[in-house]
Amino acid sequence: FPVSSESQQEKNLEVVQNYLQKFYHLPRNSYAFERKNSASVIVQKLKEMQQFFGLNVTGKPNEETLEMMQKPRCGVPDHAE
């Protein structure tokens, strides 16, 4: 049966947060997470990642962005803190 769209969206959001936490210093711990991770911080970090990879800088987890996030890579962050 077709996967309901919001669970796919949740999955995508998880991929995005996981990636941005690992490679773009999106804060992890819960307090910082809620306080700092309002949508604007995630959008800003997402734009940083899209900029780095030469993708369309939309701030949205579009298909090309999610595809890039699934590629095997080095564990060192792309932007130093």
Add this chain to the structure above:
Amino acid sequence: FLLTPGNPKWKQTDLTYRITNYTPQLSEADVDAAIEKAFQVWSGASPLTFTKILQGEADINIAFVQRDHGDNSPFDGPNGILAHAFQPGQGIGGDAHFDAEETWTKTSENYNLFLVAAHEFGHSLGLSHSSDPGALMYPNYAFNEPSTYALPQDDINGIQAIYGPSDNPIQPTGPTTPTACDPRLTFDAITTLRGEILFFKDKYFFRRHPQLRSVELNFISLFWPSLPTGIQAAYEDPYRDLVYLFKGNQYWALNGYDIQQDYPKHISNYGFPSSVQAIDAAVSYRTKTYFFVNNQFWRYDNERQSMDPDYPKSIASTFQGIESRVDAVFQQNDFFLFFSGPIYYAFDLNGNRVTRVDRSIRWLNC
């Protein structure tokens, strides 16, 4: 390229490394060879030297570890994160860790240890990630044939920005990554493929999809690991759903991702005289295939599978307006699109004349 913030670097240029454990997937000799070759990539472009030690504390310690391994940067199992390394410094500084749960190979199969190690040692020496998709320090894994691997210019510039030029009197240079909208861009070969158009350049190809606005840049090795770089001619035979690629006096037949058995073959199979040892460009149209060599062209009959008589002919005499050497050509809607340097010529096969001359990069949506 990007230097690690704070510009950490090793004070000494003669560095030591130690392989503290091995992966069971490769022989120790293969691991040693891959690691040694990975260091050579950097020593060849800088004054750095690397000596392997078996005991004691090395500058760069190399280990295969998995999941949480005590450095606050856990690995994640197969795929995903492959490895990481630490910037120059004491203790863990310079060390490189490889995810023991990956499949480590010495071939084009994922993941080639030499390529990942060469990337990680860039971090060990003070480099961060590069946004140049052709650079070794690009974050994502991309296979490149190790036997012909040359450190890209972007990485040479990076390592020399930290440690200065190589001691070699002849400074090394490396491949640069083509950028789609560089007006000087020229192509090695072009072919259609199932409705798409592939523009070959060095070890890359641009992939243009009729419905997509953006043009993709890929390594040839991403799709066809065993193909050489520097493809010189290419054409599609849509009736057989095959693409033929030419380099020197060899050619390959591809069906999608698959290279057909028993290739490469020798171009004499087409009936070329022995004086022809390479082809500039090729294109197939209806039942004929046209091969362009210098200022002449041959016509091959796909059904009889032999060259038509009375060839070669001069290009200029048949394709008036095509005066210079042809780098690449493909066919679209009864036009031959001839590319010579940064210019292309649209030759109308019905009107037998050039109807448009423009910059080649127009085809990359620039």
